Amino acid sequence: MTSVAVEFRGISKRFTLRHHRARSFQDYVINAFRPSEPTEDFWALRDVTFQVPRGCAFGIVGENGSGKSTALKLIAGILRPTAGDLRVHGKLAALLELGAGFHPDLTGRENIFLNASILGIPSREVNNQLDAIVAFAELERFVDTPLKHYSSGMIVRLGFAIAIHADPEILITDEVLSVGDESFQRKCITWIDGYLRSGRTVILVSHSLDLVRAVCERAVWLDRGVARAIGTSLEITDAYLAHAEEMDRGRHADGAAISFGADGRGRRWGTREIEITRVELLDATGIATPFFQTGGPLTVRTHYRAPARVPKPLFGVAVHYGDHVHLNGPNTGTGRLPIESVEGSGFVDYVVPSLPLLSGLYHLSAAVYDERGVHAFDHHDRAYSFHVQSSRVGEHTGLVWFNGEWRHSPEVMR
Ligand SMILES: Nc1ncnc2c1ncn2[C@@H]1O[C@H](COP(=O)(O)OP(=O)(O)OP(=O)(O)O)[C@@H](O)[C@H]1O
Ligand SMILES: [Mg+2]
CATH class of the missing domain: 3.40.50.300 (P-loop containing nucleotide triphosphate hydrolases)
Incomplete structure (x- = not known):
């Protein structure tokens, strides 16, 4: 045979x-x-x-x-x-x-x-x-x-x-x-x-x-x-x-953002006193891309618009893998960035200096809530996605990169 x-x-x-x-x-x-x-x-x-x-x-x-x-x-x-x-x-x-x-x-x-x-x-x-x-x-x-x-x-x-x-x-x-x-x-x-x-x-x-x-x-x-x-x-x-x-960089050369639910995913809710107008995933050079490297930087830029003054909003993002694995959900409250109020437009960045995720497709949510985190102004749930490649760190198994170090201590033979 x-x-x-x-x-x-x-x-x-x-x-x-x-x-x-x-x-x-x-x-x-x-x-x-x-x-x-x-x-x-x-x-x-x-x-x-x-x-x-x-x-x-x-x-x-x-x-x-x-x-x-x-x-x-x-x-x-x-x-x-x-x-x-x-x-x-x-x-x-x-x-x-x-x-x-x-x-x-x-x-x-x-x-x-x-x-x-x-x-x-x-x-x-x-x-x-x-x-x-x-x-x-x-x-x-x-x-x-x-x-x-x-x-x-x-x-x-x-x-x-x-x-x-x-x-x-x-x-x-x-x-x-x-x-x-x-x-x-x-x-x-x-x-x-x-x-x-x-x-x-x-x-x-x-x-x-x-x-x-x-x-x-x-x-x-x-x-x-x-x-x-x-x-x-x-x-x-x-x-x-x-x-x-590479092909995508050509297409996104103008730094365009991915749009809500671009890949047919995502739900949206909220009363829109503050509206999320655009979400960008930026690489080290500030260019919008859906491709990132394990251990490399990633910035989530949430653009907003508030027609009237809204006090003490909380901005947050979340990362999911598949439909059920919620990997992280940081917000400006837990991240100690008090925002006194917003009026007009602007953007909020969540900067990750070294991405601890391994190869895979991940889904991103962006949201803005009231001070207590209870009332949704605008929530884009798992509406964006990005790919991570881990070829540079040489580790592929699982979802998370611990960036750990191995040590070996053989016992001394007498
Ligand atoms: N019976 C056919 N007659 C003429 N052209 C065909 C025929 N079958 C496939 N092709 C052409 O051959 C090329 C390869 O087609 P194929 O279906 O193998 O692509 P694929 O990689 O499976 O694409 P997809 O990811 O869209 O399924 C295409 O350009 C297609 O139009
Ligand atoms: Mg086919």
Whole structure:
């Protein structure tokens, strides 16, 4: 048995884009008699080489359109490479597009049989596994409901449950884990952990670098169809983030602030006697950026506007990881910066000289309250986010950087 599960050797994939689409039946007939239709070649992958070792969790990261899904479809045999040599050693189960292999009018139960037959599982076996599949997907109450009434999270749960009960040696998933809620994601990660320990292989495409870091040992970064880097998932996600940071600096060169709920997150409440008009995350040079380094500086700048005088306001920020981990919540009261009153506009800075957070995506809240911290003038709850990279400190595990020091004292032998 080979120690490699999947092997890309100089793989290229060309798509042919047709510029004249038949818009009507007449067009179609006319086109059929045309000697040649104008076409354009598009290379979705170009000379890509990498190996996925058996028993490894392998991530594929890259921007939209970089060829990640194309790579998975090649592995799954849905597409054929235009050039190169692709080898897949082992039985494979694929979770590609949301709802692929399902029929909307069939119930969950009927879809389990349909999907299993596509995966090549005999219906006798499905009968034995049905309860386990439904239980893993946590869909007991909905198993006889047509799939068209399922939420996307429910469809993903069902797809994942079927795929893993097909007992594959290689599991490939395209972004689907991110569709499920946090508790299901955690359950999948726990399952994948056990699955990997039994020597099997996972290939995961995700835009969530946190997920890639948490699950994968190794990864490839695809950039417009080319393998830009291959290495440990930490090296690759850090390199990819650094690149995104560079691109972002170009975009944010005017020092623009991130706007409220820019990434679709966050809630806002308050009576607005003082309004938070803008929140900026600034680096050492005072430039707004969503990218920071462990041990480096970070300043949160909260811009405000108060149409009339408001006495003794309290400004605060909070940092969260995921939905439930509240890391910190300093305010001008606890930080001993009494503000007598505000009227008109200005800004308040919270300066962190050395950020004690490790690699990850963090969410930021900014708020202004009355003197007692009870009445909200304006609260932007987890409406902003920022990335932290820890490559420079060389420590990656966990969330917090203690910046501790190791000492060794061997006992003197007599
Ligand atoms: N069947 C197809 N015909 C023509 N072009 C295609 C086809 N499938 C994909 N492409 C093109 O190939 C490129 C790579 O697409 P792919 O879906 O692999 O990207 P991706 O990395 O998965 O992106 P995303 O992050 O948005 O999912 C894109 O430019 C896409 O438009
Ligand atoms: Mg894709």
